[in-house]
Amino acid sequence: MGEVTALRNTPTSNADLFFSFNWLALQGFGGVLAVVQRELVEKKKWLTLEEFVEDWSVAQILPGPNVINLAIMIGGKYFGWRGALSALVGLLLVPTVLVLFIASAIAGVADSQAMQGALRGMGAVSAGLIMATGIKMLPALKTNPMGFFACSLLAIGTFLAVAIFRLPLAWVLLTLGPIASLWAWRCIRKKESV
């Protein structure tokens, strides 16, 4: 464990959490997730890639806006409820002001062809950002106790169910989730008994 902690930084204070999440939110066009991985894992190194994938899974499975869940988890891990609140407010304060400002500023031109085109183009880029975030998590699966093959099967099954067959997300998570967790539980038990 000593080696892992040496490679990792931690937020220094509630203010650090507040401003870090503030900065994240400001960069996050079309969602904050892609930026979270880049800033918190690659730049600040508050989380290893494996921790990020695990925390992100939990943030996703719990109800609520998932980046907000992640902010609460990370803030809460270091500074309890004060940390969670700092990260949450940091994430929401400036975007709220900005979004109201933008909404009133473009109220007149929102229908124009150029504006709609620009929103379309930004939409395609943010879709690409989200896909890349998923692909970048691949290396973290190598250390998964279920092994790479089982992980690939689960990932392919999830993609087919959600993207191709368009099944409701809740169904997919409630069937594949327990199967995957039980399988992981078995694999961990087997490894520990050796």
Next chain:
Amino acid sequence: MNIALDLHDWFSLFLHFVSLSFLAVGGAITTAPDIHRYLVDEQHWLTHYQFTSSVAIAQGAPGPNVMFVALMGWNVGMNAATGMTPAPTMAYEVMLALLGMLVAMVGIIIPSATLTFFSTQWAHKNRELRGVRAFKSGLAPLVMSLLVATGWLLTGNHDNYAQDWPMWALAAATTVIVWLTKTHLLVLLSIGAVLGALKII
């Protein structure tokens, strides 16, 4: 749009977002269809145009996706103010709009945030438990795949590849660039906006 909201209506609005807060598995955007059903079709507190432009603006602006809920609350408050006789002052209008935003945002965020805080504090204290580790490891491949699926679904509607292929090309190029390089995300988004505004995609 002219509507009148009494105290009971404000409370119903709040409760609706509270219930959605617990249903928003996989992100706030998954509750958008139900918000439309309630605010636009059932209560007529919001126009369809206000609904769609709230989603589009929140997607194009910095910040979490959930900001679309803030904009909708703001619009409901504005609509309530314009429905008043005699017409209220501008300051009063803005106050009602802010109230709408606050009601919607507190409703959708605080319940799930509280649940997340307490359950993850527990899970963090018990992170060595086999059950907790199995839950996290088991879900990891699902979540990774969900992200790719979400990006896939957001790229465009999937019924007109002949017309939409430039969008797909842009999304694919972005995926590769973000994966392999450290190009700043704002640079990529600006390129997308310019390409879109010039009708290249």
